[in-house]
Amino acid sequence: MSPSITQPDVQAALGAAKQFLFAQRVEEGHWEGKLSTSALSTATAISALEQVRQCGTSASLRFTQVYSQASAADGAHSKFKSVPDLLSHTIQRASRWLVAQQNSDGGFGDTDRSHSNIATTYLVRAALKMTALDQEHLAASQAAAEYTARQGGWEGLRQRYGKDKTFVVPIMSNCALAGMIDWRKISPLPFEAAWLPQSWYRLAKMPVVSYAIPALVAIGQAQHFHAPSANPLLRGLRNAARRPTLRVLEKMQPASGGYLEATPLTSFVLMNLASMGLAHLPVAVNCLRFLLDSMLVADGETGREQGAVSHQPQTQIPNHEDGSWPIDTNLATWVTGLSLVALGRENKLAVGLSSERCTPDLQASCVSEHDSESSTQCFPECIPQRFPQCIPHRVVRWLIDCQHTQTHPFTGAQPGGWGWTDLSGAVPDADDTPGAILALQSLDLDDPKWSRLRREVHSAIGGGLLWLCDLQNSDGGMPTFCKGWGQLPFDRSGIDLTAHALRAVSSAMKDYSNVAAANPRTPTKARLDRLIARGRDYIERRQRPDGSWLPLWFGNQDELDEENPIYGTSKVLLAYAELGWGDSPAAVAGTQYLVQSQNADGGWGGGSSVAYPAVTAAQMQSDRDIQIGDRSAICSTTEETALAVESLALLEIQAGRRPLGKPSIIRGVSWLANHARPECYEHSWPIGFYFAKLWYHERLYPSIFSVAALATVAQGEESADAGEQNRLTKPQK
Template structure:
């Protein structure tokens, strides 16, 4: 028997069995755990597509624009704002961009919706109240497109930095194609000094090359990152600059092929991200040898990319969050390396080795890891404690010793990155619970759970616990399955079974839905502290990870 707070061993086994069954229901024949029908429709994606089509082909794409406008108008919240994921609470970034896109494409017919959105933004405090400089920058671009901001008031993208590729990558990271396209448009629409115009002409071919490299990496199909928001920014910039007409035409065709019947477009498909967390949870729940996971293992091996991603200066050997042409990411590469290393068989051995080498190449000079470009400090990219912990875990799973120089450098950086209260940041998850849990588990795996940074991280997790035994964001929010699951898993790794573990386990058991799964919450950061979304694969996988571990230590 386990603790009375947790329930019986049979209750844990039943929860794991039913949870695994619910996960497998989402698995496609190709191994992907697919939740795309419920989580990808995005206000930003639709607004970006509508604005881009207006600039690129207002006549030929009039039907798409009309449908997209209708979708935006129908998804406005009663308070006048929009959310990143329609149906959630209004957020400033989506509201600013949606209102501007409607004004650009349909100023008369959508006047009431535009006014409502602008009133919501005024009540929020305007663009400058948005707690993320990158979001302010993109919103100001759309305000400029709409004529609400004079061109000279828009922040200038310094196109001349394209002449220094290494610095250009470090300063813009994932945003390079978007920043390049919008910078090219500014050379036609924003007042520049004589020197700036001269440098821009010199840099223009380099900036176009970055955009084309990303375009061609995805097979020249018309998208960037398979994301309508990203594609919209690039297409709008190129169209306004009068450059890259073949890429603009391809983007218009991609928008036509990918619009949903309801007039919406989607953000990037998360085939890799859904599947890696689902499989990791099943492994932790003792289902690693289930023959159904062979398809997922083969999927991961197939999705590893063996061409360099030239736009970001990344060597081959990585995984992205989407499909076989996705953009490189340390987080996904690290998690997939760990998953493959834990699955039975030797067919994936080369993929694990190559992925670990790629992670080694991407480690920052300071010992940390960010999104994909080394030594960047771009907000929402890196360096990130949670991503660094994931990379360390992957190297350990790939057979690297804890006393290896790469691991020691990462641990030293993690100790320096700890917040004064003992918690840790995470670029891709809200606030501090999941970042702190991830780092604590890594400390435990490296044999330093008794050292000061680990003790402080553990103390932070314990004091962040809610009265009902769950964890939320660590700052008063109600508990979620995602945060509770990660906290419980981390504490088991660091100290075994404790009262906090027992109470968290009990909360997870009580949070099950009738179908055997758990309800996802928007704890994943699309943009830090501005726009969030839910990842059902992560939700189910993290619950199974915690319950599987609790069941294992109770035997």
């Protein structure tokens, strides 16, 4: 028995998803999202703070000025008489939070919804041992030790990451600082390679990924300090390389102090510098400032001022009530881009003034003077039910301002790309750049009053297109950050990145004349056509025999290999639908894979670990009515179900068919409608990867993906109705 779903049902679910999504905006009108708390991040931060605390006076004196300024601004922290007191309090608070995250098997997972893994568990053990809190939490420490032993110990840790040293060596260095392993048993990192010109890095065959150079330098130097090479020539070279590579660390460090805005990477740098007695260096003090700024407070927000474009150093010490750290400060640019594209699925998004409440009446009477664009006010109370498609122009300007306009010191990336956040630690990449281009393309800027803003949008898009063309690898795929770093998995071309880039380029080419007129550096149509052709060839060469594709930056922890073919296949099919390739053999095989992978509950993805708040009896019966295949023990996720529905629906629309004429889409939409509630949207699941298979979940993914899927279905049904109405009213010959 198949569930029934009507257009009003779709609209009701879409309205609920939109209402939730609009409510998540920050005061400026864009979205910041909320990343999961992370036991892994918290463990590394504890170890870093402890190493600084052990350095004593020199580090404290360096940080005292920043600390004193913060204390003067925030009297709540006057109880801390010194930096060591602050660090001790923070470590105690964080350790209590950390121990409370232990899973029943004795291990620790990356997030509060993650399976245990050997990497995070080793880091927790190191943090507790280094701080001498392992005796205070004796039972937890013993259970964690038993877990790592069952997982194969050090050899099990090495096997998890293979030849990629990006994460395994930092983890083992943390454990060495805690006295758990001898430094000589850890593969040395050739930090002297960072002495080379940055443009040569990709030729040096480094054992870490392109975005881990700060870890290479700090950990490599610590290895040289604690266990120098027996080779006198190599030892001499590394002695000579210390100062120059420390300057590399300084050059790469953003104003916030946090490398990539990431707690783990910044913590690894700080703890290793401090272990050499270098916690007094400005680069280390800035790392410490970042960690204290980014610790989560009681409501789950960071101590950093929320909602501001922050390219300047922060000095605010947060109220340490939560006691944990996320993996990164936020994904503001990424989730804002995704939100705008999702909201623009039905119709292009109208842009409204930011000085007043956005209502239909205001939209109809917007003044046409360009000076009106300069308002610094915003309208956080815009009511989506009354005028859901109005986006404040300030958000558009914010997104344009997130584009990097200078050569980036971290990766050497040329201007034109976007990173994942507006904060100073972001680095331009091949997922956020297409996301921003598609978001800007989703805006309705045809009104003459937006002529100046329209030119700025087109110019930004042209710069983004050039950036993508320059980044494309020789295999036709798109890497994340740097071209030509193909040695390690997370530096190689990615299916999800390439599909996203094809969508962005194809969308922008529909408005090519305006884009090229606004930015003379826009690539030629011929070059963009080549990018698309080479990208398609790369994607089709990477299709698996079962018709699926695997993404680079997303996974499924309930799958044995932790891969997520639902995400990868959905993203490719979305690109194929938008580019008109829906009837190609590759798309047909991918579609068949998705349909056959649908779970018994009507959704996609997920697994045995997934659980949502209880639904009503009628909804439970609806789920039971959807029985296909042998996947009855699996609970789907909102994220993966929405992605599959969106891609399948768009393929049907492009083929001239109703989305709700396909049984698999009906079942998927029914699942989404049954879970169209705030408590379900707030229950995001760890499908994202950060760094090297470090899991995260993002609070906005369920609502963003649901809006995109349901809006696609709604738009398809409305178009089909309009087509039928036209046929009925068309005069007969």
